[in-house]
Amino acid sequence: MKAAVLCEQPGDLVIEELVIDKPGPQEVLIQTVGAGLCHSDLHFMEGLFRTKLPSVMGHESAGIVEAVGADVSYVKPGDPVVACLSIFCGQCRQCLSGNPHRCTNGRATSRSRDDSSRLQREDGTPVDQMARLGGFAEEMLVHQNGVVKVTPDMPLEKACLIGCGVTTGFGAAVRTAAVPVGATVCVIGCGGIGLSAIQGARVAGAGRIIAVDMNIESLETARVMGATDTINANDVENVVEAVKELTGGGVEYSFEAIGLKKTAEQAFEMLEIGGTATVIGMVPSSTKVEIRGIDLLSEKKLQGSMMGSNQFRTDIPQMIDLYLNGRLLLDEMVSATISLDQVNEGYNWMREGTVARTVITF
Numbered sequence: 001m002k003a004a005v006l007c008e009q010p011g012d013l014v015i016e017e018l019v020i021d022k023p024g025p026q027e028v029l030i031q032t033v034g035a036g037l038c039h040s041d042l043h044f045m046e047g048l049f050r051t052k053l054p055s056v057m058g059h060e061s062a063g064i065v066e067a068v069g070a071d072v073s074y075v076k077p078g079d080p081v082v083a084c085l086s087i088f089c090g091q092c093r094q095c096l097s098g099n100p101h102r103c104t105n106g107r108a109t110s111r112s113r114d115d116s117s118r119l120q121r122e123d124g125t126p127v128d129q130m131a132r133l134g135g136f137a138e139e140m141l142v143h144q145n146g147v148v149k150v151t152p153d154m155p156l157e158k159a160c161l162i163g164c165g166v167t168t169g170f171g172a173a174v175r176t177a178a179v180p181v182g183a184t185v186c187v188i189g190c191g192g193i194g195l196s197a198i199q200g201a202r203v204a205g206a207g208r209i210i211a212v213d214m215n216i217e218s219l220e221t222a223r224v225m226g227a228t229d230t231i232n233a234n235d236v237e238n239v240v241e242a243v244k245e246l247t248g249g250g251v252e253y254s255f256e257a258i259g260l261k262k263t264a265e266q267a268f269e270m271l272e273i274g275g276t277a278t279v280i281g282m283v284p285s286s287t288k289v290e291i292r293g294i295d296l297l298s299e300k301k302l303q304g305s306m307m308g309s310n311q312f313r314t315d316i317p318q319m320i321d322l323y324l325n326g327r328l329l330l331d332e333m334v335s336a337t338i339s340l341d342q343v344n345e346g347y348n349w350m351r352e353g354t355v356a357r358t359v360i361t362f
């Protein structure tokens with residue numbers, strides 16, 4: 001089967017023919033239908049975060065179950081599924097205390113080192129999977145706790161977006177920050193994640209949603225998603241001052257959806273007294289985010305969010321209902337649909353900041 005492989009860091013993806021194993025115990029073989037391009041893969045391609053190589057990139061995918069291994073009772077061949085990297089063991093303290101997205105026992109849902117690799121090159125070289133999914137591939141072999149069954153009414157080339165970007169952004173607003181009705185919100189960065197945070201804030205009933213980006217089209221899309229105000233970071237001298245001016249002193253909830261020190265600090269600085277800043281973006285591992293200590297005295301909070309603090313087996317079907325009822329917009333988020341061979345081109349568009357989400361269809 002064909003897959004997009006990262007062979008060196010930094011590096012572009014190489015389309016290779018790989019061998020995929022039969023599903024082992026608890027594993028599910030999926031025929032991929034759609035895969036979204038998330039910025040996290042690009043961070044790895046740019047070498048900002050290290051990973052085992054070679055590795056099939058992609059972690060925002062949906063498809064149809066082709067075959068299941070022993071002890072799989074949750075799905076059967078023919079079931080449509082969305083994959084999610086928040087693979088839970090169901091037994092560790094985090095899983096059992098209602099935070100399966102923080103599962104600490106990845107070993108329980110992975111193959112052991114002594115087992116053969118799920119993916120290999122034809123010469124037998126083991127090939128890793130991004131986030132234990134490897135979604136930029138015609139087929140995926142994943143643990144059954146990394147998939148959720150979805151209604152056959154849901155188009156899978158749209159459902160894939162929920163696997164990471166929508167779950168992450170929407171969940172950051174609804175679950176991590178729990179934005180209440182009427183709140184003032186600012187979202188910095190309007191790619192797939194930021195646009196989903198805007199939608200989460202809208203569905204939660206936020207009163208005012210300010211979108212910040214440097215790209216005009218992204219800001220137009222942000223309005224469609226529910227932003228009530230937009231700020232083009234290129235047009236103002238100081239984003240924080242611009243937000244404070246619009247709101248008469250700052251927002252109650254801010255979200256950073258880029259992964260930069262500067263914008264993470266902006267998110268905190270634009271809070272009103274008692275406000276909460278949620279950093280969703282992946283800030284490079286060696287970078288420190290700085291805040292003024294005195295601001296903590298006014299009960300301002302800075303927090304992170306992992307995959308929107310999801311419980312994806314129940315959250316994703318809910319989000320699909322919202323989509324099917326017209327309350328969650330996915331079609332409007334897709335700027336381009338491409339084939340697997342065009343994946344590097346898709347990432348070049350992301351580097352230029354000209355697209356919301358690009359989807360590979362198989």
Ligand SMILES: NC(=O)c1ccc[n+]([C@@H]2O[C@H](COP(=O)([O-])OP(=O)(O)OC[C@H]3O[C@@H](n4cnc5c(N)ncnc54)[C@H](O)[C@@H]3O)[C@@H](O)[C@H]2O)c1
Pocket residue numbers: 037038039040041043164165168188189190191192193194212213214215218233257258259260263279280281282283305306307308350353355356
């Ligand atoms: N926390 C998590 O669990 C999680 C999950 C998925 C993705 N992420 C991270 O979320 C971030 C966003 O991902 P994405 O796929 O939406 O990325 P993206 O590249 O599609 O979107 C980023 C947006 O930010 C804008 N931007 C860039 N610099 C800016 C600046 N200085 N001021 C204002 N706007 C600016 C760009 O124009 C673009 O629209 C990435 O860092 C990604 O790795 C985190």
Ligand SMILES: [Zn+2]
Pocket residue numbers: 038039040041059060164165
């Ligand atoms: Zn992602």
Ligand SMILES: [Zn+2]
Pocket residue numbers: 088089090091092093094095096100102103104105
């Ligand atoms: Zn666990």
